[in-house]
Amino acid sequence: LLSGGPVAIGSGAGVIDFINEQLKDIPYIIIEKENIFSCLKPITNLLLNYDKYRVNLIEKINDLKLEPPKYFPFEQIYKKPGNFNQYTVKILEDIYNNLENIQKKNNSIFLKMINLSSKYKLVHRVLTLIKKVRDKSHKDLFRKIVFLRMFLQKNYLAKTIYHILRTKGFIKKIKTVHNLSEYNINCIKEKLSKYFSISDFYNYCRINNWKEIARLARYLENSLISLVYDLRIIRLLGHDKFNRLDLVILELKKHGFNKEAEVALAMYGKEIDNEAECLDLLNNEYKDHLKPNININNDYIIFNDSRKKNHYRVSIIVSLYNAADKLPLFLSSIEQQTLFQKEELELIFVETASPLNDYEVFKSFKKASDIPMVYAKISKRETIQSAWNRGISLSRGEYLSFLGVDEMIFPETLEILAKELDNYSDIDWVQANSIVTEVDEYGTWKKDIMTYDRTGYKQELVYLDTCYLSWVGALYRKNIHDRFGYYDPTFRAAGDTEFKNRILPYIKTKHIPKTLGIFLNYPDGQTTCSPLAEIEDLRAWYLHRTLAGVEYAFSNYNLEDLENLFMKSLNYRKSFVEHISTDID
Numbered sequence: 001l002l003s004g005g006p007v008a009i010g011s012g013a014g015v016i017d018f019i020n021e022q023l024k025d026i027p028y029i030i031i032e033k034e035n036i037f038s039c040l041k042p043i044t045n046l047l048l049n050y051d052k053y054r055v056n057l058i059e060k061i062n063d064l065k066l067e068p069p070k071y072f073p074f075e076q077i078y079k080k081p082g083n084f085n086q087y088t089v090k091i092l093e094d095i096y097n098n099l100e101n102i103q104k105k106n107n108s109i110f111l112k113m114i115n116l117s118s119k120y121k122l123v124h125r126v127l128t129l130i131k132k133v134r135d136k137s138h139k140d141l142f143r144k145i146v147f148l149r150m151f152l153q154k155n156y157l158a159k160t161i162y163h164i165l166r167t168k169g170f171i172k173k174i175k176t177v178h179n180l181s182e183y184n185i186n187c188i189k190e191k192l193s194k195y196f197s198i199s200d201f202y203n204y205c206r207i208n209n210w211k212e213i214a215r216l217a218r219y220l221e222n223s224l225i226s227l228v229y230d231l232r233i234i235r236l237l238g239h240d241k242f243n244r245l246d247l248v249i250l251e252l253k254k255h256g257f258n259k260e261a262e263v264a265l266a267m268y269g270k271e272i273d274n275e276a277e278c279l280d281l282l283n284n285e286y287k288d289h290l291k292p293n294i295n296i297n298n299d300y301i302i303f304n305d306s307r308k309k310n311h312y313r314v315s316i317i318v319s320l321y322n323a324a325d326k327l328p329l330f331l332s333s334i335e336q337q338t339l340f341q342k343e344e345l346e347l348i349f350v351e352t353a354s355p356l357n358d359y360e361v362f363k364s365f366k367k368a369s370d371i372p373m374v375y376a377k378i379s380k381r382e383t384i385q386s387a388w389n390r391g392i393s394l395s396r397g398e399y400l401s402f403l404g405v406d407e408m409i410f411p412e413t414l415e416i417l418a419k420e421l422d423n424y425s426d427i428d429w430v431q432a433n434s435i436v437t438e439v440d441e442y443g444t445w446k447k448d449i450m451t452y453d454r455t456g457y458k459q460e461l462v463y464l465d466t467c468y469l470s471w472v473g474a475l476y477r478k479n480i481h482d483r484f485g486y487y488d489p490t491f492r493a494a495g496d497t498e499f500k501n502r503i504l505p506y507i508k509t510k511h512i513p514k515t516l517g518i519f520l521n522y523p524d525g526q527t528t529c530s531p532l533a534e535i536e537d538l539r540a541w542y543l544h545r546t547l548a549g550v551e552y553a554f555s556n557y558n559l560e561d562l563e564n565l566f567m568k569s570l571n572y573r574k575s576f577v578e579h580i581s582t583d584i585d
Contacts, residue, residue: 001023001028002023002061002066004054004057004061005054006027006028006050006053006054006057008028008031008043009028009030010033011033012033025064026057026060026061027056027057027060029042029046033442033444034328034442035332036332036444037329037332037333037335037336038332040336040411167204170202170204173198174205174209177191177194177195177198178212180194185220188220191216192220195213195216199213206236207233207237210229211229214226214229214230223251224531224532224535225531226251227248227251227252227255227531227535228531228535230247231535234248235538235542245270249261249265252535259490260535260539262281263281263538263539264538266280267538267542267546275546278543278546278547278549279551279552281543282543282549282552283552285502286485286502289485290485299379300378301377301379302351302375303375303376303377304362304363304373304374304375306366306373306374307374307396309372311396311397312372312398313339313345313397313398313399314398314400314414314418314475315345315348315391315396315397315399315400316334316346316401316414317348317388317395317402318330318348318349318391318402318403318404319352319387319388319391319404320350320351320352320358320387321352321353321354321358321381322354322355323351323356323358323405324354324357324358325356325441326405326522327362327405328361329405330405330408331362331369331371334347334371335369335371337411337413337414338412338414338415339414339415339418340371342415344418345414346395346396347371347372348394348395349362349375350377350387350388350390350394352377352378352380352387353378353381353382359375376390376394382489383489383490383491385488385491386487386489388402388487389487389489392478392481392486395478397478399417399418399477400476401414401417401471401475403471403472406519406522407472407518407519407520408517408518409472409517412516413517414475416512416516417475420510420512421475421476421477426508427508427509427510428477428480428507428508429469429474429475429480430475430476430510430511430512431454431468431469431473431509431510431512432454432473432474432511432512432513432514433454433455433514433516434517434519435448435450435452435515435518435519436448436449436451436519436521437519438521439521441522443520450576452470452473452517452576453575453576454511459508459509460561460565460568461572462500462509463501463545463553464568464574464583465572465574465576466497466500467576468575469500469504471496472519473516480503484502484503484506484507487499491536492536493532493533493536494536497540498536501540501541501544505552505554505556569582569583570582570583570584
């Protein structure tokens with residue numbers, strides 16, 4: 001700052017007090033912790049008028065007539081030796097070097113465990129096995145030298161031995177857990193916890209582990225957990241081997257999953273044509289949603305509409321519930337959208353009986369904002385898909401964006417995406433990359449966690465990883481709903497997945513190779529990995545992965561393209577990881 005460089009400083013920095021006390025009138029920008037977007041306007045003005053700002057800053061600094069202390073001139077700062085204890089420095093250096101050597105040693109310890117003879121023994125066993133089963137007409141393909149080179153280059157040896165060692169540990173652990181007492185409730189809880197840990201860490205003997213988890217959860221009267229694991233067993237096996245389906249269907253209905261019960265029976269019921277039943281369900285779901293029953297007339301207890309136009313380029317739809325704490329930051333971020341500055345953006349809130357003062361926060365912001373906004377509140381709790389349907393009906397935009405208050409987009413995001421839809425009339429949905437960021441309770445950045453990197457996007461990949469097509473950093477045409485219906489309001493957790501699978505065969509999507517969306521991972525953030533979501537996935541996701549689902553999605557596909565997709569399912573990258581995944585199960 002004193003060198004004449006414009007600065008922006010976080011409001012929590014202690015140096016602010018020093019500047020205000022000792023360097024009065026020196027201009028600088030404060031980044032408010034409670035509203036980081038408040039600094040964007042002064043920073044923008046600074047950049048647009050940089051030379052003028054810097055001249056003014058230097059004049060203010062010169063007016064202070066600062067002088068370095070006589071006893072410690074500035075030119076000696078970098079020449080003055082430190083007065084710290086050199087012995088302590090040496091000790092710390094030795095400790096660091098030792099730690100570094102230990103780290104290097106640990107990185108190679110696994111390979112040192114495997115001596116050369118064990119390598120050759122294992123390779124010899126594999127080659128012998130292949131020799132017994134190989135086709136004589138393909139001798140050249142299996143020449144020992146070629147296979148050995150491939151075997152070692154791809155690190156198969158280390159991976160194989162690693163899994164052998166893991167298996168040994170698994171057998172010991174599973175015996176220990178199996179022998180744990182079930183004398184009382186606390187013992188059963190402890191045993192169930194151990195099975196959960198084993199199930200999360202190992203992929204061996206999953207069926208037996210899941211059977212034990214389902215049994216113990218049922219003892220503890222946690223029927224949702226037992227239901228989830230019974231369904232997992234049936235799903236993985238592909239049929240009702242242990243005759244649990246009747247009980248599963250009863251428990252599904254008991255918890256209000258009537259449609260999931262119907263799907264489970266169609267997928268795994270005996271003595272019925274499963275493929276025909278599943279295809280009927282898929283086709284009926286498609287037809288039923290073409291004429292949604294949405295009551296938007298008389299049931300709003302609050303309806304605040306500040307729009308002045310009948311048409312907007314983009315509508316942002318937001319479902320609100322317990323959002324008061326995060327709403328100010330969200331609203332400030334939307335205010336930075338370039339489409340808002342061009343008066344081409346509207347913002348629609350649908351509050352579903354939030355117990356917090358969401359509406360008061362909205363009104364406070366609205367007093368100082370020109371964003372065209374609608375605030376609609378209903379008196380009862382509804383699903384997010386139901387709230388989205390209301391927002392769609394209230395919207396006047398040509399293109400739709402859906403966000404939560406813990407999700408953000410960069411200022412130019414909607415303009416970039418809308419331009420793509422403008423330029424390509426055959427594209428229905430555009431999707432950019434997005435990043436997941438850990439923030440504090442104020443929404444202030446702490447660290448980046450992961451990226452949804454959709455590089456290499458093809459529409460068919462959505463059938464392998466549903467996250468390849470999302471809502472954050474995305475935009476789609478409103479007329480999708482005129483053509484294919486609205487969201488299914490009966491879903492409580494997996495309605496977005498069902499919607500994509502339902503309409504995907506009939507629309508065209510495109511990837512934009514830019515990072516334009518942000519997920520804010522607040523301390524109180526909740527995961528969607530719940531029993532509720534997994535049970536609903538039965539009809540939102542797994543029904544679409546049956547033979548009937550294949551026919552529903554790919555009946556108009558070229559056979560060669562379809563074969564390529566099935567091959568891809570054995571070896572592909574999910575959007576949120578770097579490693580290769582497989583759907584071999």
